[in-house]
Amino acid sequence: MCFVRPIVTCSSEIRAHKKIKMKNRKLGTNGPLVSAIGLGCMGMSGVYGQSDDATSIATIERALELGHNFLDTADFYRTGHNEEVVGRAIRGKRDKAFLSVKTGMMLAPGPNGSMTIGPVNGHPDYIRNAVLYSLQRLKTDYIDLYTPARVDPNVPVEDTIGALADLVQKGIIRYIGLSEAAAPTIRRAAAVHPITALQIEYSLWSRDIEAEVLPTIRELGIGLVAYSPLSRGFLSGEIRTPDDLKDNRVHMPRFQGENFYKNLELVEKIKALAAEKNCTPSQLALAWVLAGGEDIIAIPGTKRIAYLEENIAAENVQLTPKDLESIDAIMPAGIVSGTRYPETFMKLLNR
Structure with a gap:
């Protein structure tokens, strides 16, 4: 089955946030309207270098001020720290935020900036317990979208989704998501309860x-929530040498050795095309993701207001059929060198 992108037209006024025309999209057939570009909050907990809570909170507040309500967090981002930051930022503004929370993974800092991962847990008892702690840290009485971060191979997905369906009935969560699941698993889950969104990595990379x-x-x-739409910052064009990476990315194959330089050549071509469109490489990459269909939400991550405003201005970048052909010629599917994660993490995908 081929993947066909819709035809869209061209525009160029995209840089100043005052010109942004905020766009909403329906999250799946049974979900609400949410901002087409959301905010991934993981980097606010030190995953990609140092972070500052006050700066992070100001960034979240700015996102809400601009109407970009989709906030993505997880209970395992620095052991709940991320949820606490989000909770502080939305205090008094809960009705303006759509909270997407992931659960069921264990992450811990490893040697030399790496991350170690523990077992995935999709057991109903774990889910019921974890959501209560998330509510406390977020200081809210409900979560909009609750998602097992990975599929637990030791627990039937029907059991996991059954527990989530019970939380929907109780009003604790409103919608159920999946993440990094294989097509057969998605079908099994949807047979138990409607699935609103699949969160999965999707980008030019x-x-x-x-x-x-x-x-x-x-x-x-089911709606698509595309995480890492900027390929962990590489598509921004600001990463020039491996020395620019002083965080967990140095342990990811796409950022290592010969792979780094091969991928950098692709980014240089994207930069040239972005210059022709009078936008940044990040905006071009985000516009490409959004051009894939009205059922796609992108959640680029940042902890700074300047990058937030740059990212959401991508909604005003409109790509012509010729633009899409040029982009696909530069980065066809499968051209990127190296895998997304180290081998241990790759085993958790497509289950």
Whole structure:
């Protein structure tokens, strides 16, 4: 099954945030309207270098001020720290925020800036306990979208989704998500309860889902939440040498050795095309993701207001059919060198 992108037209006024025309999109067939570009909050907990809570909170507040309500966090981002930051930022503004929370993974700092991962847990008892702690840290009485971060191979997905469905009935969560799940698993989950969104990596660098997963979720009416749409910052064009990376990315194959320089050549071509469009490489990359369909939400991560405003201005970048052809010629599916994660993490995907 081929992947066909819709035809869109051209525009160029994209840089100043005052000109941004905030766009909403429906999150799956059974979900609400949310901002087409959300905010990934993981980096606010030291995953990609140092972070400052006050700066992070100001960035979240600015996102809400501009109407970009989709906030993505997880209970395992620095052991709950991320949820606490988000909770402080939305205090008094809960009605303006759409909270997306992931659970079921254990992450811990490893040697030399690496991350170690513990077992994935999708057991109903774990889910019921974890959501209560998330509510406390977020200081809210409900979560909009609650998502197992990975599929637990030791727990039938029907059991995990059954526990989440019970939380929906109790009003503790409003919608159920999945993340990094294979097409057959998605179908099994959707047979238990409607799935509102699939959160999965999708960008010019990561297009694996186009073959099977994307057609499946579209058949089932499930929205796509694209995380790492800027490929962990590489598509911004600001990473020039491996020395620019002083965090967990140095342990990811795409940022290592010969892979780094091969991928950098691709980014240089994207930069040239972005210059022709009078936008930044990040904006071009985000516009490409959004051009994939009205059922796609992008959640680039940042902890600074300047980058937030740059990212959300990508909604005003409109790509012509010629632009899309040029981009696909530069970065066709599968051209990127290296895997998304180290081997240990790769085993957790597409389950």
